[in-house]
Amino acid sequence: MDTRQLRAFLAVVETGGISSAAEQLGYAQSSVSDQLRTLERDLGVPVLNRTSVGTVPTEAGQRLLPYARRLLDLDGEMRRSVSGRRPLLRIGALQSLADEWLPELLTAFDHGAAGPDTADVTVTVSNRGRLMEELRAGHLDAVFTLDSGPGHDGPSAVVGHDRVVLVTAPSHPLASVHPLTLDDVRRAEFLVTEIGCIYRQCFDEFGRDVGPSLKIAMITGSLNALRRLAVNGRGAALLPRFSVQAELESGDLVILDLKEGPVPLTVEARWREDLGPAEAPLRALVELTQKFSPASWAMA
Template sequence: MDVTDLRVFEAVARLGSMNQAAAELHTVQSNVTARIRALERELGVPLFSRHVRGVSLTPAGQRMLPYAGRIARLVADARLAATDEGAPGGDLVLGTLETTAALRLSPILTSFARMYPQVRMSLTTGTSCSLATDVADCKLDGAFIAGPLDHPDLHGEAIFHEELVVVTARTVSSLGALAAIPSLKTIVFRQGCSYRQRLDALLAEMGILVATPLEFGSLDAIIACVGAGIGITLLPRSVVAGAARQALVALHEVAPEHRDVETLFIRRHDAYVSNAMRAFVEVSRGEFQSLKAAA
């Protein structure tokens, strides 16, 4: 077993296709197939089940996949550590919450791109749970998530502080009025969103039963539906302050245990901290300090 075998294995597992893996790795399908078969012979177990739609991992393959990703990342880190000299450069693959992207990242990204033009950055959005998993699995170099963080492989640093509020239609006068709404719905991001979990806990404490949540992937869609009276949500005050000023929604304060949340920047404990990563965290810290000074 060598690093190339593991790279081929990871690509096939992720794409579910020998042909697509070959295209990504800039080789031919017969080479990918031969490497996977040789790896299976060496291990003495099948790693993939073959079917008409492609391939899927066997239980043995599923157990092996996380280690293949870590080994590939270690090799990449070793190469980066040896060549990471001078001004920050190279690739930086990051993730963020939708709310953080909408509210906080624009000045950070603008400053960073101006200061370090040699860094090639890509950004994806997700929930706190999915982003933490992707960082732990080495699919992302780092990510902004909502705290707290409880993962043995990850390091988190508080970057921003947010105040959460319940967001409702203007016709809802108070949190107490929610109990009188028949078939109350919550409008939230998909499962794994920490704001969604906090809203569920808040409503449970109030003894309010809700219908099946409505899931959206867009912050604008959530705010629009709440304003239309379709349901309620829980979001950072700064994200919805503009909609409240325009009288599109109403905001309701909640108890501190549900209100206060820190946005963390997370990365793997054992990952090499590149010049690009170090610079990005420093720029993020600087933006936070600027916000505190302006408050």
């Protein structure tokens, strides 16, 4: 057994087929099939089951999965250590955190602000559900997310607090209404993110609180686009304060005076156990987050 066979096995499990696995790995299909046959011959049991809807792991294959991932992680760690390179730390983050917070944090981390424990960092940006899937699958070592959401079996730490604010352009009709009532809000048109995004979840919860008839003017998968649409007066938006802090300071956006608002957000770091050489750099990075919190977190 060697790492090529394990990589072929994992690629098939992740993509659901030999042809797509071959494309992902850059191999010929016949090469992937040969690797899988060798792996099954070495283990003495079939690890994959070819079905009409794709290729799935057998019961033995399911047991093999965590070991295969661990062995490939160890192989990568060994090669980096022997060659004198720093550990690899694979982190994931929501788009808003990646845009507004991580660049300064990771630059400081890379320049030794967290002490001698450093690492080469890769960043994956996605929605919360996808990030947690990647963490559980072992494709990410740690994720930075908003809100608590479903439970996480591994270690975690709260690194900040923020709150969702209801914002519009200063020219928006609601911007001059003080105090703002729920009836006023029900007459507004909202800019929202796609289903599956934490900010869409906040909007849906807000809608349940104020009534089911909130009007959606536009749905976008881009937080930056939503922010620009709000600046241009296209509607109201519920966004984390740190993501619109610059627009609030410049006067491009204003916070609406609404007492009944969404609950505060918790900013969390969650990570896998047994990270090996990457564990010390990760803990140093988590500690460093307290020094590089957006200014708005202090206002939450």
